[in-house]
Amino acid sequence: xxxxxxxxxxxxxxxxxxxxxxxxxxxxKPNCSVCHSLLPQIKTVMKQYPQxxxxxxxxxxxxxxxxxxxxxxxxxxxxxxxxxxxxxxxxFVPIAPFNxxxxxxxxxxxx
Numbered sequence: 143x144x145x146x147x148x149x150x151x152x153x154x155x156x157x158x159x160x161x162x163x164x165x166x167x168x169x170x171k172p173n174c175s176v177c178h179s180l181l182p183q184i185k186t187v188m189k190q191y192p193q194x195x196x197x198x199x200x201x202x203x204x205x206x207x208x209x210x211x212x213x214x215x216x217x218x219x220x221x222x223x224x225x226x227x228x229x230x231x232x233x234f235v236p237i238a239p240f241n242x243x244x245x246x247x248x249x250x251x252x253x
Contacts, residue, residue: 145196146168146181146185146196146197146198146243147195147196147197148169148197148198148199148200149198149199149204150203150204151203151204152204152206152207152210152214155167155197155199155204155207155210158197159222160193160225162195162222162232163193163223163224163251164191164193164194164195164221164222164223164247164248164251165194165195165196165197165221165222165225166188166194166195166196166197166219166220166221166222167197167199167218167219167220167222168177168184168196168197168199168217168219169198169199169201169207169211169213169216169217169218169219170198170199170200170201170216170217170218171200171201171202171215171216172200172202172215174217176216176217176233176234176237177216177217180217180235181198181217183237184219184235184237184240185238187237187241187244188244190241190245191244191245191248193248193252194221194244194248194250201213201216210226211227213233214232215232215233216232216233217232217235218230218231218232219231219235219240221230221237221244221247223251225248228247229243229244229247
């Protein structure tokens with residue numbers, strides 16, 4: 143798996159989402175303890191799905207993402223399929239159910 147790509151502005155975020163069949167955003171803030179504890183777990187899950195391109199957005203650097211994607215809390219995890227939002231999880235994300243949702247989506251896309 144490629145590392146989560148840091149996406150520093152809305153132009154790069156939107157290009158990232160539109161240019162990959164499956165694109166995943168991990169949206170967080172540096173002072174968010176939930177974000178820090180969740181990210182390594184999400185990275186472990188995403189290693190199973192190399193076809194999903196992964197990006198990370200710091201809302202302190204890109205505050206306009208809140209308005210663009212209706213973000214009211216962090217972390218927010220969004221999976222896009224062909225540029226359209228397909229799955230969204232926020233704040234406290236149970237890993238096993240999250241992994242199952244991702245697996246079902248990837249299996250559906252590959253069939």
